Amino acid sequence: MAAIANAILALRKDKRILKLPPYLSALLILVGVAWLLLLPLNQYSRSTYVSENALLPGQVHTYFGGSEHNIFRAYRQEVATFEHLSGHERVHRIGDIFRDAGLKAATQKYNYEAGGSTIAGDNVYAVLQGPRADATEAIVLIAAWRNMKGEINYSGVALLLTMARFFKRWSLWSKDIIFLITEDSTAGSQAWVDAYHDAHNTAFVESLSIKSGALQSAVAIDYPAGPWGKRFDKLHIVYDGINGQLPNLDLFNTAVSVASGQMGISCTLQRMWDHNDQYADRLQTMLRGMLNQGLGHATGPHSSFIPYHVDAITLETVGDGWHDEMSLGRTVEGLVRSLNNLLEHLHQSFFFYLLMQGNRFVSIGTYLPSAMLVAGSFSIVSIALWVQSGRGEEKLVNPASTIPGSKVGVDSLTTKDTTLVKEGSSIAIVPTVIVAIKERHFSYPLILLTGLHFLGLLPLYLFNHTPLSSLTPTFIAFTLATLPLPTLLAAALPRLANHKPTKQELMLLQCFCLLLLGLFLSALATLNFSLSLLIGLFAAPYSFIRPSTTKVSRVLQTTLLTLISPPVIIMAASALASQAGWTGFNYSLLQIPRVRGMATVSDGLSRKVEMTNHEKGNYIPYQKLSENLQIIRQRLNKPLTLTEKIIYSHLDDPHNQEIERGVSYLKLRPDRVACQDATAQMAILQFMSAGLPTVATPTTVHCDHLIEAQVGGQKDLARAKDINKEVYDFLSTSCAKYDIGFWRPGSGIIHQIVLENYAFPGALLIGTDSHTPNAGGLGMCAIGVGGADAVDVMAGLPWELKAPKVIGVKLTGKLSGWTSPKDIILKVAGILTVKGGTGAIVEYHGPGTESLSCTGMGTICKFCLSNIH
Template sequence: MALIFPAVSTLHRDPRLLGYSPYVSTLCIVIGVVWLLLLPLNEYSRQTYISENALLPGQVHTYFGGSEQHVFKAYKREVEVLNTNGTDLVAAKLDEIFKSAGLKVARQKYEYTSSGKRHSGENVYSILHAPRGDATEAVVLVAAWRNMSGELNESGVALVLTLARYFKSTKGQFLCNSRANHCLGWSLWSKDIIFLITADSKAGPQAWVDAYHDAHSPTSVSSLPLKGGVLQGVVVVDYPFSHHFESIHIVYDGINGQLPNLDLFNTAVSIASGQMGIGTVLQQMWKHDDGYRDRLRTMLRGMVNQGLGHASGPHSSFIPYHVDAITLQAVGEGSHDEMALGRTVESLLRSLNNLLEHFHQSFFFYLLVQANRFVSIGTYLPSAMLIVVNFTITAMSLWVQSGRPEAANANLRGHSGQTTKSVKADRVADVTPAQSAAVAERKLFLPLVFVIGAHFLGVVPLYIFNRSSEKVFSPRPISWPRATNMVYQMITIVFFSFTAFNFILPYVSAVILECYFHPTRQEILLIKSFSLLLLGMFLSALATLNFSLAFLIGLSSVPLTFVHPIPRHPKIAAVAGIFMSLLAPTMVLICSSIYWEIPVGNILIEAAFGWDVWGMWTQVVVWCVWWPAWLTGTVLLASSLVKSSNKQRS
């Protein structure tokens, strides 16, 4: 044993091992990407199943239909008239409809301000108290007056009103089964049912769920005069047209990448597909052949939505409160009518009514590749961790290099003209294991101040973009010809101004760093080591909370591992600098807006709204984690050009 440990110590200090660091990092990146591409295969994905046996999806007979269709058409006509008459009478009329059904009704006003614009409205909700319950648990049936696309949810609102009347009506007390000679009692609900009509799909649900949990600001959101039990599940109905539909699009993404329990999603799929014969789709994959290509596209679309962290529907606001929620969106033109969707909702609520305890047995972290197949966290998490670990490997390698004597003695002040044998001996293979045993003293002050300062600097764009106004202005006088075509959003002007500033910031910072602080080679290595170490630490922690965001940012930051200062080759450094400028978060945002055909201003307004209303923290990761790492890497690369320029002058 005494002979083994010295050998291991010598091998650990062998500088030749540092030469393998780039290859190990490259191998981790390649394996991580390939791992992700393998996930849609049957060998790595699993068939969905119901973990909570008490749900019993599709095991009950549904009675919604018949004469209820006439009630639905009447309510739908009421919704159409209210929309044409204006929004002032909407809340009062909905209140009247719920009261006529014999339900307790309450209203809630709210007003948010984001990007200089007011978002206000009034929610209306009613509560059906369970005849067999003690008001300790509740499920929520939601229909937004306008969906996420801004369309009038005419059939969705009418369907929720019809279901509220159906569940409470005197006819529902004794429903006669036409297949038998007896009547069925309707006192089956063990949980309260809350029927919620929100004024919109973004601010309204957030205001209501915040107030339900007493987490609202009384100055902007009114308290709820009526409350039920603890929320166990939420179902949102989105049916914005009049014709029959083809399939149900199940939307499940929550704020900050949080997801509902997989059992709720599986229950909805089982009821719609198995019991009702309605096709189910997800992630806007209207045609899915269950092949590898469509599975991969479905998974990647889910990762993008999860990585963005925005609300994908009214249900998203409930998930941060550990309330499992989904949106059932009727899509296409087919043979299924509103009664089929109503029976689906009824059966789903009956399954939620069977729950003995909160959803907990199934998965909360998963990737769906198809409506009936998913990938669990234990299978997909290594792909992100392999991407992230390459930053840590490189950071450790740079730390070891910074402790070598020649790293401490070699001063890279290009203007001083110093040339030492230690600079020429920079190659790892030229240093013997005996020479590497000595560790030089590391100067940590400048690297720590620079890296920490870069991360604190990320607060500036975070604050600017969340506080900029979306108001428009015209740079020309109104009397000028075509002045109305020269109208811009203020937040767009701010963004492109920051993009231009962001392009020159690394080079200005490099000039200040080289001319005033004269960093040595050791300090340059330590700056990059600390930056990559923090990036790896943040992303590894983020991967367990929002896998998709960690993977996407990690993949975008991969060039930071391989870009090094090149003082002896200024032309290569200039090309690398241009390449790094194209990988800036601002440029990635511009390219994304072009690809999705969404104006940059609209993306920033949505992000600011998410910050102000939803509590979305995607911007924090972008501007306080990703952007500082990019800035640090680009500054070190630009320092090569400054160093070369100083050397030419001297």
């Protein structure tokens, strides 16, 4: 044992051990990055859950709807008239609306001096005093007049006004509710929340004349649909706060539970519109969240509330789908009612987390080691540099052996060169140069380090007093000027200070820098993990810098360090983002390319697949249809036929729609509209009177009915073009104006074009042609209607249909050589007669359908008007 102890003692004094820290530092960095990349796996992340049982998300029945829809539309039209008013006039008009609803309302002015520019505006807010509240707690609903993109939040403001009027009628509120409309999404909300907590400067921000109790939570609504409205596909939940702060995870989980679980609205985050719950999507979502957190900027009106320990999120509508203001209103109602249940501030769940999708996250205990390992790599190199700086530079002779009786190395040393070292019961003879401590000179490294830190005050002052218009060029100029700064300082300081730094002083300077960096990153990781990790990875190369011995190596090292410096990386990323056409630098490094192709059975429901090759931006809504169908299945709790699955999945309001075959009148949302040239004229004229810029539902016009068959194809077509030129010109120009697909004369027959180009399984299509059901040959429900019905759908209104009865026809065997699909429908028609099939859809099933071709099934549907295979 004594021999082992002596060997360890000698190894600790061995100079060769100082060669290990750089390798150990690199290993820690690699392990830290690998740790981060493992987080999206199921083994290291977990499903979200609501920790606060009092929230009871989705357990209450929401009542927002019915007549509130008309009130919302009226408010939206009125809000549209405020667009050209000054901010002062607008807030007073909105304040009058609040007062008419029976609420206490007030306004607030603010005038900031920030970034060398003036930011001024007006806020308006109202307080609903809860009938069961004692004015000690409050919930805030926010709608910024302009969202983060600078768009006017027409529908968001209108919905907030509607919710204020709606909530006033209820007596169940145990907290006050504050309705806040700010001038913009950042400065306005910041001014209001500062004034609410008396943390404002009265010279710039007006105090609030009306207050309530402590703010518990805040929810912002971002719904910029214009005066005529626009349906949305998903809710984008924005949760990032200022300086990387996050709301309590329970608030996010409650919003997802109410929106997705109760209302059937898909939720997305970090601008990941197509999330397939695969590793790449999880990693991309997590990295986007980390980048937002690391940058620390405001991402919505909610961001200003989080530093005051007010949990807040923004609900942003995105995409083109089937959800409207009623769905969003019920979501907000359900969320507010859950928050209304709380007896104390949210505290049960996490405040530090990384989200990978709406229902998966990792907590701080799982992801923190990644940043700590990177921070620790700097400390290890710093300690090694400290030890190395205190040792002499003389070359060592072979150290003495610690093995008793051995003579190796001892004969080459004199008594003056060696020292007897005792530690406990262990004794070793080592070279004196190893144990000798060289005096360290701190003054030069400390003065230089302190001076450089104080030099950082210069850009801090400069960028806070530069006019906004000059901020970008100033930043670029300052960045370019500071890139050669390390090289210039290294060359100029010896002359200016009349002192050339020694190797030890340079070693101590690097030691102190890395030590401070490691300590700073370790502390920062507990507050803003993402920023700590980003800085650590950017600064990692500086751990491996060593003084160069030749001029060529110095030039190469200087060039390399300049290229990997943070300013160069930021500028390169910005240039890449601009060249690629990405809208924001926030995500420029995180755009994972995807290979697009045809839809397959292995694709997720959220995969964006276009309805047809002839249009761009119209996608098959299978995910939405599946969500609606799931709601209906839970309500009816019985098996459904294919007909019912298709019809009910297109319900406008699957939660509240009464469903009884042959009795109820269903409000449906068809996927497409098809019109022939004879009926399209009146339909388009009626649509023009609605004043909409484009059709709300994909629509096509087919010029075939005005072509009379008399002589032959070419002559009949030429004659029709001559006679109906005015009609065709009107249809073509109108279609171009209102984004309607136009099939010119001679393109083909409408029902065949629809079958070949627009039909897809599970769809609902209406057409102003008696042969529209022909498209049922591809498993869709295609129904012929009148022009008035088509106009409603084109304008975005639901289409009303009496819930059809279902007649099942089971086909067995297969067609012989002497029978055709037409024989089948003739036989069925003879059995049912006209009366028997009225108000019903005939659904064919059984093994006999396998011998029918697509066109054969289309023939059966066409002759029976509304049949599905």
